[in-house]
Amino acid sequence: MIFIFLFLLRPTHTRQHAWQLTSNAYNFFSFSKPPPFQHPIPGLIEEARNKFKNMMSKQSRTLGDAVKEYRSRYGRDPPKGFDKWWKFTQQNSIKVIDEYDSLMKDLEPFWVLPPAELRRRIRQVGTLPSVDLVRVQDGKVDVVKGLYDEPSARAIGFSSMVKKFEDVLPDMEFSINSKSEGRVLVPWHFIKFPNSTRQDSTDGFASMIGEEFIVDWRGRSNVWEAFRRTCDPQSQSRRLLNSLRAHFNETDSVNHFESAPNLALDQSFHFAESTNANFDFCAHPWAKNAQGHFFSDWTTISALYPVFSPAKAPGYSDILIPSHYYYSPTSRYTYGFDRLTFTIKDVDDHEVPWEQKSNTVFWRGATTGGGSSPPGFLPQYQRHRFVRMASDSSDINRTVVFANPPETNHYVRAKVPVGALNEDFMDVAFTKAVGCANYPTGCEGMQRDHRFAEAVQLGEHWRHKYLVDIDGMGYSARFFAFLASESAVIKSTVYREFYSDWIQPWLHFIPLSTTYSELYNIYAYFSGASPSMQEAIPSATNLTSTKPSRHNADEELHRIARAGRNWKAAVGRRVDMESYVYRLCLEWARLVADDREAMSFKF
16 A cells, blocks of 8 residues: 655745645545654755755856856856955855855846946935945945934945955945835836836936835835835735725734634644745735834835845845844844953853753844834734744643654654743743834733843843744844854744855754744754643654654754854855955946946956
8 A cells, every 4th residue: 555645835935835744634545544754844954954065065166167157147247356256255265156146136127227327326315314325436435425414334334344345346336225124115017127117317316206205104105005016916915905005904903813824723833944035925915914014114215226235025126235233243243242352252151051051942122023104013013923922821722743752753743732832931022112102002002912021131042042033123133143152043034135045944043934833843843842742742642653763853953053153154254244245346336337348257
């Protein structure tokens, strides 16, 4: 008899899936017994190792190889100065040479603009509030304009990255976003048919966007309305009869959202292959309510203007640059930072050996996550949902799968009250109420509905094996610090960053869906049965019929922690950010040059 082992594979977006065990999947067949159970996490880990190993093994070893690979990928010669960039990579032991597809995708739309027009748009957008202008001129880089004449930390950070090689660069300008949120949402038809849209911005910025630019929405519209216009006209988001301007109706209520199919408890045994940085919000408009960036108060830009930002969600046309939080050492965002000497140590003074770390899932943060345009959606933002889930004290059951006997590959399935699970291993809380006046029941309601605790220093995190990283107003700036530690990082995000092509989920960190529902089973796999799970063993269902063999999942978790730390030390260094920015500068110099062909590298 041939047994079929059936997993339900639920695609969430291109190249990302969720593995979900459907307990009654085999009931469609006339089997006398269920198929053998295999936990999906080991397969995800093994696949991740192979993917990263394969990518690294293919990196160019010579300048000639790099030029050939560039031409193969992008159909044109590399930019002028590519040989000097190559020398920089070799002098600084840069490991990732060829993986710049995301950068090239960011820049591709600007090739349709004439160089003079592109330069004009840089200067126009650079005059807007919350956008700074960084200029390279005569071999020197400087911030020439800032909000209220004070340059933002992001512009200063970017100029610091450029300074390492400023003397070899031609003159050019960069318009740097001073906000953490993405800024540019270009309507679909402008991107799809660029030659049929207006290319001349001579009459000014207002003529390009059709109105005077106001820095915040002020009730005029919202990010979701702007985002919808980036979608294909046949997509679900464009075909909706209602929008966020409509009344907050029953189908969008908080309670309904939390009981929606994507949050159902019977889906708690699925595992994302990657983060949601490529999630298709155009096809799944219901997901907008769960992400705070769709409610940002800052007005987006509806024409193709170059804005350089540290992160962007799907649909945005910003150009990615490294975050200044990653590059410039601070006690708040840098692992190993010494407050006395202002140096960075390899091992943080507060680091704890793996065996002494608490077996808990730890998160602290403020109630950031989005604005209030329109109001009424704040309880559904990513951080608020996570804190409520992790502090739920109810007796609603979660289905968890864990090894029994411990440290074996023999698994059982049990239903355990979520309140007991949270008590066992969740240490999650807000530390500061930001914007609580916009909460539907005010500041008192926010305090009542969520757990709050005292703020902690960065070093306090290293006491725990599991560190959760979740988006705030934009990307999370703590990710590199978490990776540098000897704890395992669980990351949930909808943002892409400059390094996204360079890091491998399930090897360097554990990806978490934006519903968070699989977190309990992630813990159950790596750490085994918690006290409340042990109590449920008498009523548990055996999933494995074969003889148990030894399997140390805690060591697997430790390997992920070490792999993340090694990645940060080898690929996430300051010099790796400089290498990325150097390559970006060469590409940008060619785009803004009157003779782009003359700014190409011939080998």
